[in-house]
Amino acid sequence: MDMTGTRILAADRATVWAALLDPEVLKACVPGCQEMAGSAEEGFTATVVQKVGPVKATFKGTVTLSDMTPPERLTLSGEGKGGAAGFAKGGADVRLTEVPEGTQLDYEVEAKVGGKLAQLGSRIVDGFARKMADQFFDRFQDAVAPEAPDAGPDGDEGQGETSDEKKKGWLGRIVSG
Amino acid sequence: MPKDHGIGAAPKRREDVRFLTGAGNYTDDINVRGQAYVYFLRSDVAHGRINGIDTGAAAAMPGVVRIFTGADFEGVGGMPCGWQVTDRHGEVMQEPAHPILAQGKVRHVGDPIAAIVADTLEQARDAAEAIEVDMEELPAVIDMKAALADGSTKVHDDLTSNLCYDWGFVEENRDAVDQAIKDAAHVTTLELVNNRLVANPMEPRVAVGDYNRGTDDSTLYTTSQNPHVIRLLMGAFVLGIPEHKLRVVAPDVGGGFGTKIFHYAEEAFCTFAAKACNRPVKWTASRTEAFMSDAHGRDHVTKIELALDADNNFTAVRTETHANMGAYLSTFAPSVPTWLHGTLMAGNYRTPLIYVNVKAVFTNTVPVDAYRGAGRPEATFQLERVIDKAARELGVDPIALRRQNFIQPDQFPYATPVAVEYDTGDYDATMNKLEEIADLSGFAARRAASEAKGKWRGLGVNCYIEACGIAPSNLVGQLGARAGLYESATVRVNATGGLVVMTGSHSHGQGHETTFPQVIAEMIGIDESMVEIVHGDTANTPMGMGTYGSRSIAVGGSAMVRAAEKIINKTKKIAAHLLEASEADIELKDGNFTVAGTDKSVDWGSVCLAAYVPHNYPLEDIEPGLEETAFYDPANFTYPAGAYSCEVEVDPETGKVTIERFAAADDFGNVINPMIVEGQVHGGLAQGIGQALLENCAYDETGQLLSASYMDYAMPRADDLPFYSVDHSCQTPCTHNPLGVKGCGEAGAIGSPPAVVNAVIDALHSGGKTGVLHIDMPLSPDRVWAAMQ
Numbered sequence: 001m002d003m004t005g006t007r008i009l010a011a012d013r014a015t016v017w018a019a020l021l022d023p024e025v026l027k028a029c030v031p032g033c034q035e036m037a038g039s040a041e042e043g044f045t046a047t048v049v050q051k052v053g054p055v056k057a058t059f060k061g062t063v064t065l066s067d068m069t070p071p072e073r074l075t076l077s078g079e080g081k082g083g084a085a086g087f088a089k090g091g092a093d094v095r096l097t098e099v100p101e102g103t104q105l106d107y108e109v110e111a112k113v114g115g116k117l118a119q120l121g122s123r124i125v126d127g128f129a130r131k132m133a134d135q136f137f138d139r140f141q142d143a144v145a146p147e148a149p150d151a152g153p154d155g156d157e158g159q160g161e162t163s164d165e166k167k168k169g170w171l172g173r174i175v176s177g
Numbered sequence: 178m179p180k181d182h183g184i185g186a187a188p189k190r191r192e193d194v195r196f197l198t199g200a201g202n203y204t205d206d207i208n209v210r211g212q213a214y215v216y217f218l219r220s221d222v223a224h225g226r227i228n229g230i231d232t233g234a235a236a237a238m239p240g241v242v243r244i245f246t247g248a249d250f251e252g253v254g255g256m257p258c259g260w261q262v263t264d265r266h267g268e269v270m271q272e273p274a275h276p277i278l279a280q281g282k283v284r285h286v287g288d289p290i291a292a293i294v295a296d297t298l299e300q301a302r303d304a305a306e307a308i309e310v311d312m313e314e315l316p317a318v319i320d321m322k323a324a325l326a327d328g329s330t331k332v333h334d335d336l337t338s339n340l341c342y343d344w345g346f347v348e349e350n351r352d353a354v355d356q357a358i359k360d361a362a363h364v365t366t367l368e369l370v371n372n373r374l375v376a377n378p379m380e381p382r383v384a385v386g387d388y389n390r391g392t393d394d395s396t397l398y399t400t401s402q403n404p405h406v407i408r409l410l411m412g413a414f415v416l417g418i419p420e421h422k423l424r425v426v427a428p429d430v431g432g433g434f435g436t437k438i439f440h441y442a443e444e445a446f447c448t449f450a451a452k453a454c455n456r457p458v459k460w461t462a463s464r465t466e467a468f469m470s471d472a473h474g475r476d477h478v479t480k481i482e483l484a485l486d487a488d489n490n491f492t493a494v495r496t497e498t499h500a501n502m503g504a505y506l507s508t509f510a511p512s513v514p515t516w517l518h519g520t521l522m523a524g525n526y527r528t529p530l531i532y533v534n535v536k537a538v539f540t541n542t543v544p545v546d547a548y549r550g551a552g553r554p555e556a557t558f559q560l561e562r563v564i565d566k567a568a569r570e571l572g573v574d575p576i577a578l579r580r581q582n583f584i585q586p587d588q589f590p591y592a593t594p595v596a597v598e599y600d601t602g603d604y605d606a607t608m609n610k611l612e613e614i615a616d617l618s619g620f621a622a623r624r625a626a627s628e629a630k631g632k633w634r635g636l637g638v639n640c641y642i643e644a645c646g647i648a649p650s651n652l653v654g655q656l657g658a659r660a661g662l663y664e665s666a667t668v669r670v671n672a673t674g675g676l677v678v679m680t681g682s683h684s685h686g687q688g689h690e691t692t693f694p695q696v697i698a699e700m701i702g703i704d705e706s707m708v709e710i711v712h713g714d715t716a717n718t719p720m721g722m723g724t725y726g727s728r729s730i731a732v733g734g735s736a737m738v739r740a741a742e743k744i745i746n747k748t749k750k751i752a753a754h755l756l757e758a759s760e761a762d763i764e765l766k767d768g769n770f771t772v773a774g775t776d777k778s779v780d781w782g783s784v785c786l787a788a789y790v791p792h793n794y795p796l797e798d799i800e801p802g803l804e805e806t807a808f809y810d811p812a813n814f815t816y817p818a819g820a821y822s823c824e825v826e827v828d829p830e831t832g833k834v835t836i837e838r839f840a841a842a843d844d845f846g847n848v849i850n851p852m853i854v855e856g857q858v859h860g861g862l863a864q865g866i867g868q869a870l871l872e873n874c875a876y877d878e879t880g881q882l883l884s885a886s887y888m889d890y891a892m893p894r895a896d897d898l899p900f901y902s903v904d905h906s907c908q909t910p911c912t913h914n915p916l917g918v919k920g921c922g923e924a925g926a927i928g929s930p931p932a933v934v935n936a937v938i939d940a941l942h943s944g945g946k947t948g949v950l951h952i953d954m955p956l957s958p959d960r961v962w963a964a965m966q
Binding site for chain 1: 468
């Protein structure tokens, strides 16, 4: 499964870069993320609960960052194991470019699924991944640019936050506890 | 006037009373007191090295009885292969080890890594989640040609390559075939894929192991087409249990289609674990598990060349096939692309020179083995497709081209250049019958009507022949079979005249409980209701080889006839004594023994009673009792053949194909129950049309199985199929078995795929898409539409 996309984020490139490396931001932005720990240098460990078509599972996995050229580009590689549900793994090349509106984020994702996810979910994995990416970047937009007027449609999956809380922005909430 | 009983009558299936009223006794209906449940932790990668398995946390979970890994089976045999193929250089095939649970490596998605035995299935599943497998994923090899390339990843490190064998047949003909193709006036070449299928019997596989500590007896209840074969293979080669301490029961089985022939690891595991845990253990496959653990079918990639002379006579056929074995050799896998495929490449035709090359290849996929037709559909498909293409290239009528090359009735017995001898047949007769029942003369009008509503209509016609009644043991032994292929029957007559036939054949949808009594009823002249059929239990049936390859009536039925003949001979002796006549003068008719030329008679029941209450009985000459066993080993295969036609409509806008008409004219020799024969043909056609239009087992390039549910694997449904016109009135009886029968179980699945594809190509040509000469199955709308563009 391959996917590419572009997002314009209303924040400067350094802010976007910092947010990408922050486990708390990532935890808040990855849909269904229960835990996220580690660091950009050591890599992150994560626990994510997700439902792909008929398959619901808790994925435990690792994410490592490589080819880092601050604040321009980095590569994320990860693998998550979902027990009987199978596994997902892949990588994303992310590029940040300064643009008048803030920062342009381009990503190229290559992902593979295995086990039950492939057997039952291969038809819907592309759509699922697209939805996951959209949700991630909507939240990421909120995190890096809390005052952004329109973050686009939000899937609102599983985190239970209210729109009021969202409007504070993730970074602000994290800092304020 | 159809008969109302005996051979040729069509009584309703007596087994359906229990099947249709929920009173069947399938393996999953069997629960042994105190049983635990098994869940198999299966690989979710296609190829990987197991660096460690930590079962500690899982073993401590609630309800867990014991967790098994490959290490528990190091002293136990692996899964055996029942057929050894010798390649074209005289070397025997490469035969990898096939452990019950993975040892060191996993080699396909679904390969079992560990087995958890727990009080409940849910507990076993939960514990599986807690097993930590340290798995190093390795590159997987999925494509057969890539698997044979230099430097390819090897599925089995201890083999020299991924090539199982490189088989040539008939190797001595190779040069002559090459020369004939060089010299031909015309050569038609076709490259095609015979798509990988999953059999999908309605009932998934189940195994229940039971062990009696008091007697040291093991019992396995399993979904099998051949319980004696399972007992022999599992007892002798895997677990080391002598047959007298091992009983295998295959009760009501909900469809097999070949995939329940084979001995599976789960059967051996449950038998082993029941003893190891001193507790009965039960495993029932989920549907998704069936997709990744039942042996798959087909999966051939073939290039075929047909050479013709200037008068359009076939002069040679040359084929090159890559046959996927999957990751391990399933029980009969090596025989399918070789002896069940190469020997049928003559088809119904007089082609004098044939050479078949088959490279069997290991890949990181589920093992592939026999599926309804097993090799013969693959042979028929390529031959009948290439003939159709040749007719199109030469601008001749495809039916006329076939007729011109038919083996003629006066040429039987006919020895083909591929080592088999057809005993009887009349291929023009079945083609004539087809033209009649399919109303081929009305096709032009139907095509015009389709065109008027914007659809392209196509007609596909083809023939088929198959080798059934498997098989002469001495012949298959020379060909590499590691077993005999006779069949057995014991006929037990009870004191009041009722009979029980204990057969080594196994019925899992074929209706033996109905048809076998028809034969006995005919022979003795009694009502079918006096005959009961017992099958599926090694404890009360003689050693038999089971049911597959359309062999039950031809081989198992013949064994029953031989045993019944012994019974009749003995009852005639008893009747002669009772009637004070010479045995030679005794005639048995309508259940009565009479002395020829007199009015003296004694009925069947009285003779049977005399055998068991021998007060007035020639004890000095004859033993009391009436029970006889016979083993029947056929002298030859049987050769059912026929002609099929399919009419399709193709929607030019979407590429969607609908089957409008389908006709099958079969020659099955003599027919015992025409209704059951018709049902067998219907089922075979559904599966053949399913292969042609819908079914496809798909892997991605990393070996992930993508079609493991009915959302992704398209099974044919009632509304995908037309009403069939089926005829089996053309009968050239088999010359070498006592019933003159040929078998009918696989014909529909063998003969139908080429008819469908031929019809779709014809439809596209009628719509002006004359550049389309082949589309690989399944002919889904996107494939047909893409071919049209």
